[in-house]
Amino acid sequence: MSSFKSDFLRTLSERGFIHQISDEQGLDALFAKETVTAYIGFDPTAPSLHAGGLIQIMMLHWLQKTGHRAVSLMGGGTGMVGDPSFKDDARQLMTVETIEANIASIKRVFSNYLTYGEGPTDARMINNADWLRELNYLEFLRDVGRHFSVNRMLSFDSVKTRLDREQSLSFLEFNYMILQAYDFVELAKRYDVRLQMGGSDQWGNIVNGIDLGHRMGTKQLYALTSPLLTTASGAKMGKSVNGAVWLNADMLGPYEFWQYWRNTEDADVERFLKLYTTLPMDEIARLAQEAKGSAINEVKKLLATEITALLHGRAAAEAAAETARKTFEEGGIAADLPTVEVPAAELAGGIGVLAAFAEKTGLVASNGEARRQVKGGGLKVNDATVTDDKAVLSERDLTPEGVIKLSLGKKKHVLLKPV
């Protein structure tokens, strides 16, 4: 590990957040000397960030913790264009309404990690729509566009994939990197931002901003990127058993969020403790030491609880851990497993198993899939494997707790509750 003098870079470095820095010594000196303002941009492509974005939020978190000023930039303007970096094909264009709604929804998560306000080390939430949407095309071309060389832009890896595959890269998308570069300069002017951070896929875009800053007379700007997140076996981060690992609670409950981290691969445990929890380094080292063989499961639970506590609060995290304990270790029924309510009268009339799994709980996508899962032995009702796809559920199937437990595989459970 390189020996950084500043708290911020040392912390990021020892926790494994750093992939590339534009000028290590220069940036380190800056952080050691003064309060630095740094930002990360978030694109409003969905109503919630997912686990992949967590690493960026954690970087801002440490930035604030070490006494600097964090800026979370919402891409209300750039979202109208769409980032083509390393994408295979063009994104669907989003309407302004969708973008605004997504931003409003995404924002909710940030205050769990950062303290916002007007004070010197309070974080700020800024939307680049503030300046991008008012740009005058001709002025922009003359002031900013003239500093960009298309020859150079074409050489970036981020667009090469698209070009190599002979897929179209629209002029609209091609402009994304110019807008992002301009953002950096604008933030430098307005808020004295000196550093932009992001995933390693953003390197080209960030460096463009630094160059533009040179030409437009800002102070020296810096870039810092985090490694691309994959699990030890190479899968992309942020995909869970049933889709993306959303951060917003209304899209993914604390229990399911906890489960995602509980299922971390052995080889990732220590890395994730460093990246996603705020546990001190010496404690992480101690935990990693302990985690030999199946004892690692205890560490995984702690990992899951710590990460969930940061996002959803300590109480919700512990409730999730308890639900998991009851469900997996006692084989019992925990009241706060995901629950679907059905009218008591409907249950009295009988509900086909296939319909219960497909339509009621959505554990499987269709009756056909439910049928296939029955064939493969993947569905269970109250822990008994379903063998007959014509079986019908009724009040007789209610457990003493007054629910019916439906399971897909060993890990996904939903309770059916008559009301």
Place this chain on the structure above:
RNA sequence: GGGGGAGUGUCCCGAGCGGCAAAGGGGGCGGACUGUAAAUCCGCUGGCUAUGCCUUCGUAGGUUCGAGUCCUACCUCCCCCA
């Protein structure tokens, strides 16, 4: 403007002499083994009121008993020439 090529299962990549619900991967899901891990092996991976019916190969027509496959027009993309 002229010439040449491409678009396949709504996750992706990709084969496809006129009989095709469409090869093969990857990914995903389930099963076995385990530790709610990884690796490995096996099964599944259009929909439905289901020995049948419906919808799928860029879009719309046409030829044919029958079209992903042949013809026409259009859309989108790539390459070459102007």
